[in-house]
Amino acid sequence: MDGDAGFRIVAGVDGSDASQLALEWAVTEARLRGGQVRAVTAWEFPPVTVGMEGLIHDPDLFPQAARRLQGEALKKLDSGDVSVTGDVVRGPAAPVLLKAAVDADLLVVGSRGLGGFTGLLLGSVSTQILHHSPCPVLVVPTRSRAGIFG
Template sequence: MTSTPPRGAGASVADGPRRVLVGVDASSDAAAALHAGACAATAIGAELLALTAWAETPPLGVELGVDADRVVIERLQREVEPIAAVFPSLPIRTRVVHGEAARALLTAGMDADLLVVGARGRGGFPGLPLGSTAMLCVLHAPAPVLVVRSSSSGPAFDAADAPGSRRVVVGVAAATTHSAAALRDAARAAQELDASLEVVTAWQAPEQLPGPVPAVTDRVRTTAAARQAAAVREAFPDGPPPRLRETLQEGGAAAVLVAESARSDLLVVGGDSRNALTGVLLGPVALTSVMHASCPVLVVRGGRRG
């Protein structure tokens, strides 16, 4: 394993600063993740740790007989250099680890404030919406995970975007620990991005109905509105943040959030903790959002530090 000291001002990891961890593998999605991670680290006053892991012999893009460690280290440094030029005061640390990428990121991310990954790396099967490393990080990381695509990195991570025009959307179903954590993280992200915050709750009449039944649909919609209001009150007992808007939308939750992502800069969803009976690590709405959203997706779990 190779590690370099932080570039720029800042304390070492051992001193316990806030940290944003980014997985880097020379893919276009990883480059977008590195830029998004630098923006996030700057916003929260954290250091940036760019980590590359390789278990192949030789790694992708490295010829046989070449000093693979040296090539991988130099490649990581080249990927970080443009970020250091754009963010000269940001403390940046690089690390190369021998081993499987997801395991290395999950281990290094145990004390991270945020883990940022590209949706797809260099390997795997073309056409899949989410690579195995990103999937494992979303399923198992205790820290919030930001999933970024190069084709949809979003103006929220572009310094040239006009402040005040950005939009953060958070999906809420009910007042739960995960919803409260997602709401609070979404509010922090909206503040840091100078964005509006839209709390979206989907509702849907029972499919068994033969046709529109106003009394039933009104009851379902009213229940959804009450759950949304309760979730907002639980997350913000002293009152909601400015520029927060609550909306109800008819349809399946996953479909509604994926549609909302097309006109958003960031989508925030709550992750489900492991269920002792079903073994579920991430709910279907969050998983579908991560796989198909048009903008970066932040997955937040309850019961974490910070």
């Protein structure tokens, strides 16, 4: 957290509405603090069981999809004068974001990603990040859940 580099925010981007809100919040915070935002998208190959090996024909499909997903999120963003960079990194989301946050002043994620347990207030990635982050964390709720906090 070198003061010469400005306030550094890492924002997790996974294509969910919550991650888009987190990215927007990160840009607003960076604008207020004269900082910069690093949008990080993690990707993994899906688990493959015996007999499914032939279903994945193009190993470049997954990183390309992650780059497209992040690009779409960044296109929706009005970053104005805030520097926003993007990284697409292979690995599980929580460890990738935690590693990216080592030199950050703030890590911002949505409350829930694209996982299947829609009734939970916090997803598994945001829960892991809250417990293990090397810097302060902000978990941004979805608009539909924002009312429960105030």
